[in-house]
Amino acid sequence: MESRSKATVLLEDPSDLVVLDNPAPPDNGLVVLVGQANVGKSVVFSRLTSRYVTISNFPGTTVEIFRGQVDLDGETVEIIDTPGINSTYASSEDERVALRVLQDDRPGLIVQVADAKNLRRTLRLTAQLAQFGIPMVLTLNMMDECERKGIYVDSDMLSKKLGIPVVQTVATTGTGLEGLKKLLRSRQRCSLNGHEPLQWVEDALESVQRSTPGEAEKLDTRTKWFTFLVLFGSLLHLENYFGAWFGLPTLATGFQSFFTTQGFPEILTGALTVILAFLLPVLLPVLWAIGKDHGFNERFGVWARQVLPGTFILVVTMSLVFQLVGVLGAQTLVGILEEGIFSGYITPFLQGIIPSGFVYDLLVGQYGVISMGISYAIAIVLPVVSTFFIAFSFLEDSGYLPRLSILSDRLLRAMGLHGKALLPMVLGLGCVTMATMTTRILRSKKERFVATLLLALGVPCSAQLGVILGITSGISLKALLVVFGTVASQLVFVGFVLSRLYPGQRSSFVLEVPPIRCPVWKNIFRKTYWRVVWFLKEALPLFAIGALALFVLDKLQLLSKVIAASEPVVTGLLGLPKETASVFLIGFLRRDYGAAGLFDLSRQGQLDSIQIVVGLVVLTLFVPCIANSLVIVKEQGLRKALGIISFVFVYAVGIGGLLNWLLHTFGIVL
Amino acid sequence: MKRDSSADADPLTKLKTRERARIVRIEGEEAMELASFGLYTGTEIQVKQRFPSYIVQTDEAELALEPAVARKIFVLRLK
Structure with missing residues (x-):
């Protein structure tokens, strides 16, 4: 595992994690990886153990259970990889297999591996898993994809909300896995504290993720304003094409003649005209509206x-x-x-x-x-x-x-x-x-x-x-x-x-x-x-x-x-x-x-x-x-x-x- | 108003835009795939759009479905 310790850890220091109690000594020590299909569970598993696991692309093709051992400070921890599940209701053969492991093997720790960018689906499963009463660690995997998608997840806050350690990883590169490994002896239980699961998920989501939830059925004034600006910019942009056909004076020709009379070189005139007359009239209002107002994002997403x-x-x-x-x-x-x-x-x-x-x-x-x-x-x-x-x-x-x-x-x-x-x-x-x-x-x-x-x-x-x-x-x-x-x-x-x-x-x-x-x-x-x-x-x-x-x-x-x-x-x-x-x-x-x-x-x-x-x-x-x-x-x-x-x-x-x-x-x- | 009984279940394609419904049955081999997107028996959905593809909103996400798939999802309308 020496080669992997070089990998940068997203969560630099595991002590950053909010841990409510001191880790209890391992019971039967068994760790079970649980999570939806295609969240990188198998990659996490093969990275933690020295055993190679083939990664299946389709949900429902790994009904076998993979067992392996993790070296942790000279001791070994047994770890099991389960098939992907969407819920604890066991609607498929795969889910039945995964749930049998949780019920029959009574593991010491569940590591929920999750797609960081699909936090709602993730937390719904967390809420269901919490009802087993088994200690848990939540691994938000594919943080790179999450970042690429522009989603920010406050894992410290999430950890506080759930009462269990939350670690961010990129399993494919090994990022954050050393942090996860150190948490395999953690024994924190996740509790809903009597909340209704769906409501509990919504509450948690609201405080940890910057996203655009909810429905914008009605247009508020600000959204109307933004819409007007974007539409105006788009029409201005199109006017440059259609105006030229009808021989009308357009924004583009206006800029062009202005820069030419100012004695700008031809190439600079062309570039400035494109930027000022074509790109900016649409891009500025769109970026401003999308950046400032979630109501507009939603409307725009619907129109598109x-x-x-x-x-x-x-x-x-x-x-x-x-x-x-x-x-x-x-x-x-x-x-x-x-x-x-x-x-x-x-x-x-x-x-x-x-x-x-x-x-x-x-x-x-x-x-x-x-x-x-x-x-x-x-x-x-x-x-x-x-x-x-x-x-x-x-x-x-x-x-x-x-x-x-x-x-x-x-x-x-x-x-x-x-x-x-x-x-x-x-x-x-x-x-x-x-x-x-x-x-x-x-x-x-x-x-x-x-x-x-x-x-x-x-x-x-x-x-x-x-x-x-x-x-x-x-x-x-x-x-x-x-x-x-x-x-x-x-x-x-x-x-x-x-x-x-x-x-x-x-x-x-x-x-x-x-x-x-x-x-x-x-x-x-x-x-x-x-x-x-x-x-x-x-x-x-x-x-x-x-x-x-x-x-x-x-x-x-x-x-x-x-x-x-x-x-x-x-x-x-x-x-x-x-x-x-x-x-x-x-x-x-x-x-x-x-x-x-x-x-x-x-x-x-x-x-x-x-x-x-x-x-x-x-x-x-x-x-x-x-x-x-x-x-x-x-x-x-x-x-x-x-x-x-x-x-x-x-x-x-x-x-x-x-x-x-x-x-x-x-x-x-x- | 319709009574809530399984015999009244309609395919999703019968729903109008903005109507809410609860899934009671999914037929065909797409059931697994739909489940991985959060659509399973008991899921509450709302139809957001019917053309060019069906768009349904679940708690988790907006999903686009082609009509051939939407026809296999049977739902009960919610008031």
């Missing part, structure tokens, strides 16, 4: 899951994300990094000091590891991914995403999935590879297959999304709608057909809806930081390898042959210049890499609007990147993976050709 207000909130949210990722990230930051730093200083500087020849071509040539690989990763993809992760972490922490699941449930069910599949889909907008791994949360094989295929087919990852938004914002809203409309309709169509062809059942949709909370900025930035670090670790080598592969293909004259071979399809069917063939080729190394190449071509003015739109659609639908392909093989097996990849390839080119033909035949101006 209802069809009409929910759609309005979705539109505003999406356009906010667009402003942050597509404009601020993909245009302003990319502009600064790419044109300003890489093309402006780094590449010319390196080109100046490296003598021309092999090394020059390798590092800073047309397919140079630095001039192409690193600069694409850092200058084009990184800003987009970072801003996306900020937006995603914010939505994740606010509790908005489950409401989106509810809104999208019916649509997803038509596609053989259900609301829970929304999370992998939205995550796919961050990174499809990461999202493909999370399809494991879906219960049935069918759902996992459908979700994996749809992710591979049509869900653009953040870098790609940013590039799509970046390029199309330079053309028109119509171009953006054509790209997204085409891709989205294909997702729905393929999902619809696939759900009828693929055998098997989908699981049912049951989802807990967390309250809307004001996200903690520190957590958002910490999460964003880790996600960006993870991204760089994974992507930078691939970007460099990608450039290197192109460089080698180019040197061996193979690149031109591959491009020539694909020319009939690229120039003929899709109507694109032949250079885009190399874009699709590198798109396989990383999708965002390909998108960045397309961005480059369009910035050089080599593509017209129809070509850009067709190129974006094909690239979005096109084969998944190497990393994602490997994960698909891992999750679905080689045979299915090859099926998915070849289907996606043919389908993408087919749809691209069809779109090209349609746009030209009907003379659609974008």
Whole structure:
């Protein structure tokens, strides 16, 4: 256990605990772990004992009882792990087993392991367990998740209320478990003191947890005020889009002309306009209202899951994300990094000091590891991914995403999935590879297959999304709608057909809806930081390898042959210049890499609007990147993976050709 | 007003928004899963929303259910 003593203990000193009496000597010394399913009981057990325990993911699959020994100051304490229970009413085989242990073995101590973020459910079980009259310790596990969700639990106060020690742990990392181990000899009994259990739970909850309980059936004046402000901000935000269509003077154009007359540089003007005209009018009132008033949180949480207000909130949210990722990230930051730093200083500087020849071509040539690989990763993809992760972490922490699941449930069910599949889909907008791994949360094989295929087919990852938004914002809203409309309709169509062809059942949709909370900025930035670090670790080598592969293909004259071979399809069917063939080729190394190449071509003015739109659609639908392909093989097996990849390839080119033909035949101006 | 007897139990889908009810029976294999969310026989619930998904409030949380699941939960209305 030496290796674990290094783990930081959340509750630094066990003497911080409020212990009402001195610990009594152990009776039969037996310790029993009790708690709901999936609260990390098994992890706590295996961390306390030296015995390895496999962790089951489904409630009701560990009917066996696990026994083990804990070394405590040279003595051993026997410990038993029981199956997850929700109540002491024994409605299932599992619960019966757990309760038999409590009744028959008469343990000296119950350690209730609980999900810290579901304190109400936890305390209801505590109240029931207290009636056994056995000494207890309450372990609030998954404190990391709890913190991430922005829930604060006052465990000192809780300990006072319950009359038993309360310890906070993160079992997966071992945090707090040394503190728990020291409490295995504690013998405090929990007592309701004659209170009615449910009322007792509510009283305890009120004083120890900062959350948003209760119902806000009526709107008080303050909530009305907040609602008005948020609505006003949202309308102001939307006015910037719609006003421009009707040629009205908007807030955005107002700021723009003001900053221009003040002599601000173009990039700064753009950034300030986005922040002042688009982001702040909505974000400030929303954050203020959610941070100050619980009544508003509740109302907002209700609106976000209802069809009409929910759609309005979705539109505003999406356009906010667009402003942050597509404009601020993909245009302003990319502009600064790419044109300003890489093309402006780094590449010319390196080109100046490296003598021309092999090394020059390798590092800073047309397919140079630095001039192409690193600069694409850092200058084009990184800003987009970072801003996306900020937006995603914010939505994740606010509790908005489950409401989106509810809104999208019916649509997803038509596609053989259900609301829970929304999370992998939205995550796919961050990174499809990461999202493909999370399809494991879906219960049935069918759902996992459908979700994996749809992710591979049509869900653009953040870098790609940013590039799509970046390029199309330079053309028109119509171009953006054509790209997204085409891709989205294909997702729905393929999902619809696939759900009828693929055998098997989908699981049912049951989802807990967390309250809307004001996200903690520190957590958002910490999460964003880790996600960006993870991204760089994974992507930078691939970007460099990608450039290197192109460089080698180019040197061996193979690149031109591959491009020539694909020319009939690229120039003929899709109507694109032949250079885009190399874009699709590198798109396989990383999708965002390909998108960045397309961005480059369009910035050089080599593509017209129809070509850009067709190129974006094909690239979005096109084969998944190497990393994602490997994960698909891992999750679905080689045979299915090859099926998915070849289907996606043919389908993408087919749809691209069809779109090209349609746009030209009907003379659609974008 | 309905009399409280098990024969009067309706599926949850029959409830109107804001109606309160007590669960008397859950059919099908979802019973276990629902129990882990705090929905079991005896739980008092309130319907908060019926479309696009059913939303029920229990003491513990707000739960979203698809209609196919809601149909298997039988309840007695509470006054």
